[in-house]
Amino acid sequence: MAVAALEHVNITVTDPERTARRLCELFDWKIRWKGRAKYDGFTVHVGSDDSYLAIYSKGTPSDPAAESYFTRGGLNHIGVTVDDLDTVEAKVEAMGYTPHSHADYEPGRRFYFHNEDGIEFEVVSYA
Known part of the structure; x- marks a missing residue:
């Protein structure tokens, strides 16, 4: 298969x-x-x-729903793996985004941020 x-x-x-x-x-x-x-x-x-x-x-997209987790077919977040979580978090902050919901657990560490369009990104490191 x-x-x-x-x-x-x-x-x-x-x-x-x-x-x-x-x-x-x-x-x-x-x-x-x-x-x-x-x-x-x-x-x-x-x-x-x-x-x-x-x-x-x-053109100009319509406003997003207030909370994607309550919208059927909504995009909740996009997960991206990186080797160096701390370096990427510093870049996120330098761009004016606010990291949140940090979590450390086996097997990795992560944080989230929203961009200017309200899209949530999850940044994960398994290093």
């Missing part, structure tokens, strides 16, 4: 270029592709050779 792997997740943001730049800076990712997208929108694909986030916008 073939093993399945997650290739990408597509999210809607206010400014795909800004979001992609910040994710590249935080996680040492690269921009894989960018261009016109569905419904006359614009998308930037950012990530690694194996997986990526499709960062999409069509």
Whole structure:
């Protein structure tokens, strides 16, 4: 049986270029592709050779729900693994984001932050 792997997740943001730049800076990712997208929108694909986030916008997106965990089909958070949690947390703070919900447990450590579009990221290290 073939093993399945997650290739990408597509999210809607206010400014795909800004979001992609910040994710590249935080996680040492690269921009894989960018261009016109569905419904006359614009998308930037950012990530690694194996997986990526499709960062999409069509004009001015509507306001997000107040709490994704209560929205069927809502995006609760995006988890990203890193080798050096403390270095990434310092970058997160330098960008003006507020880390929260720190947790240390076997086998790893983590924290969360929300970007300017209200998307929550979970940053995890198993190192």
